[in-house]
Amino acid sequence: MGRTRETASIGIIGMGDMGKMYAQRLSDAGWRPENFASLQEEFASRPLVTVFPNGHLVSRISDFILYSVEAGVIDRVVAQYGPSTKQGAIVGGQTSCKAPELAAFEKHLPSDVEIVSCHSLHGPKVNPKGQPLVSISLPCSYTACVDGDIDTKPQVLIKHRASDEALNFVNEILSSFGSQHVYLTGEMHDRITADTQAVTHAAFLSMGSAWQANRQFPWEISRWVGGIENVKINITLRIYSNKWHVYAGLAILNPSAKAQIRQYADSVTDLYKLMIGGQREELKRRVKAAGASVFKDGTEAQDLLLSDEVLDRFSLSNHTREKSPPNSHLSLLAIVDCWSQLGIVPYDHMICSTPLFRLWLGVTEYLFRNPDLLEEALDTAIDDNTFRSDDLEFTFAARAWSDCVSFGDFESYRDRFERIAQYFAPQFPEAAKLGDEMMKTILEKTEQKP
Numbered sequence: 001m002g003r004t005r006e007t008a009s010i011g012i013i014g015m016g017d018m019g020k021m022y023a024q025r026l027s028d029a030g031w032r033p034e035n036f037a038s039l040q041e042e043f044a045s046r047p048l049v050t051v052f053p054n055g056h057l058v059s060r061i062s063d064f065i066l067y068s069v070e071a072g073v074i075d076r077v078v079a080q081y082g083p084s085t086k087q088g089a090i091v092g093g094q095t096s097c098k099a100p101e102l103a104a105f106e107k108h109l110p111s112d113v114e115i116v117s118c119h120s121l122h123g124p125k126v127n128p129k130g131q132p133l134v135s136i137s138l139p140c141s142y143t144a145c146v147d148g149d150i151d152t153k154p155q156v157l158i159k160h161r162a163s164d165e166a167l168n169f170v171n172e173i174l175s176s177f178g179s180q181h182v183y184l185t186g187e188m189h190d191r192i193t194a195d196t197q198a199v200t201h202a203a204f205l206s207m208g209s210a211w212q213a214n215r216q217f218p219w220e221i222s223r224w225v226g227g228i229e230n231v232k233i234n235i236t237l238r239i240y241s242n243k244w245h246v247y248a249g250l251a252i253l254n255p256s257a258k259a260q261i262r263q264y265a266d267s268v269t270d271l272y273k274l275m276i277g278g279q280r281e282e283l284k285r286r287v288k289a290a291g292a293s294v295f296k297d298g299t300e301a302q303d304l305l306l307s308d309e310v311l312d313r314f315s316l317s318n319h320t321r322e323k324s325p326p327n328s329h330l331s332l333l334a335i336v337d338c339w340s341q342l343g344i345v346p347y348d349h350m351i352c353s354t355p356l357f358r359l360w361l362g363v364t365e366y367l368f369r370n371p372d373l374l375e376e377a378l379d380t381a382i383d384d385n386t387f388r389s390d391d392l393e394f395t396f397a398a399r400a401w402s403d404c405v406s407f408g409d410f411e412s413y414r415d416r417f418e419r420i421a422q423y424f425a426p427q428f429p430e431a432a433k434l435g436d437e438m439m440k441t442i443l444e445k446t447e448q449k450p
């Protein structure tokens with residue numbers, strides 16, 4: 001072994017958004033990268049990075065190889081380059097779902113190769129400092145543990161088929177990101193990210209579908225202005241401005257995600273039926289019971305993750321408002337019902353939380369820990385017809401996204417995603433500016449929480 005920082009080289013296969021972010025961060029930290037043509041130009045000012053024309057040339061000389069390709073092609077790409085892996089090297093992947101990635105490594109890598117995988121729990125434009133980074137290695141001789149303060153921001157490492165020396169080596173390489181390292185098995189990683197990522201995305205994807213189906217741009221409509229609505233709009237646009245395959249891969253390929261997303265669609269449908277049936281008492285009983293199981297007694301005294309002052313600052317709208325107009329908040333009532341039905345306590349997942357998940361939890365908490373606001377939402381859901389058609393389309397959308405994930409059909413996922421992305425595209429530049437600012441401010445605020 002004897003791998004050292006001075007002599008080892010790191011290979012990245014897949015120079016998309018995440019691959020480039022890794023190459024930039026590692027070269028900043030003194031690790032040397034290599035690559036090709038436009039990449040050669042792009043990385044010309046970084047003498048420590050070399051760009052190669054294909055993954056064979058990267059694999060045969062690198063001591064640590066990171067696959068940063070679309071989850072849907074991981075088997076094909078590892079089958080292609082895996083056999084060229086340098087003897088005794090360590091291989092990992094950055095895909096958002098570990099079952100297919102680890103299966104591809106086991107199937108195609110030579111037996112002398114060690115496997116330590118990882119997952120940065122944030123997008124390429126978020127500063128990795130303090131964010132979670134999951135690490136996965138095998139055999140799974142350890143239980144989940146975290147380096148440092150788990151309540152700030154982690155990074156996941158998965159030790160799958162590796163010595164402690166290999167894990168330490170990968171840790172050293174990735175330590176330059178300043179992320180919080182979390183150690184998990186591949187299975188635990190997929191189970192948790194199904195709860196934190198796949199269901200969260202399903203909710204925001206459904207909001208976008210509903211607005212598009214009703215031909216609305218929500219920031220132009222007064223009932224969508226302010227507070228919680230700002231987060232709903234900014235996050236939805238952020239997701240639709242990203243690449244479809246990131247969301248398709250982590251939902252379709254994760255063995256745990258289908259059931260979670262199905263439960264979300266079922267919760268939306270059940271609650272919507274109670275709303276249109278005028279079943280006020282049953283609606284209130286069910287939602288409050290769900291709220292009690294997720295937001296347990298004793299948490300009332302804790303500070304909210306998000307405050308009015310922060311929520312109000314990030315509006316895409318030109319309208320001003322005195323007070324948020326009432327909203328039935330079906331998407332938020334349903335996520336709490338979904339968590340409750342599945343026995344999920346979202347706070348237990350903070351060790352593996354993405355920025356979006358923290359925001360999503362922040363807005364649900366904002367609603368459920370304000371009894372007057374929750375009561376107002378439930379009464380609005382029964383008495384006020386204004387939201388009926390929004391909620392109808394939202395219900396259709398949640399079921400359609402769930403079907404799409406259950407069928408495992410990448411092409412129809414792509415088609416749905418890109419059609420809606422195109423509708424919102426003119427607003428992406430402004431939403432990105434505001435969204436980045438919102439993310440930064442809210443991450444700073446939530447970081448200070450105990």
Ligand SMILES: NC(=O)C1=CN([C@@H]2O[C@H](COP(=O)(O)OP(=O)(O)OC[C@H]3O[C@@H](n4cnc5c(N)ncnc54)[C@H](OP(=O)(O)O)[C@@H]3O)[C@@H](O)[C@H]2O)C=CC1
Nearest residue numbers: 014015016017018019068069070071094095096122123246
């Ligand atoms: N974007 C995000 O927010 C996050 C993404 N991830 C995960 O990271 C991975 C990469 O995502 P991201 O960077 O965003 O996606 P990109 O689409 O930007 O990058 C994927 C890259 O893989 C390359 N690639 C595909 N096949 C091969 C091959 N045979 N040889 C060499 N390169 C290949 C693609 O090249 P080409 O375009 O030329 O085909 C592309 O540049 C995904 O699995 C994703 O789930 C993880 C955390 C966050």
Ligand SMILES: O=C(O)C(=O)Cc1ccc(O)cc1
Nearest residue numbers: 096121122123197354355356
């Ligand atoms: O925060 C989110 O959920 C995002 O949308 C960004 C993202 C996407 C994929 C990942 O594997 C990790 C983070």
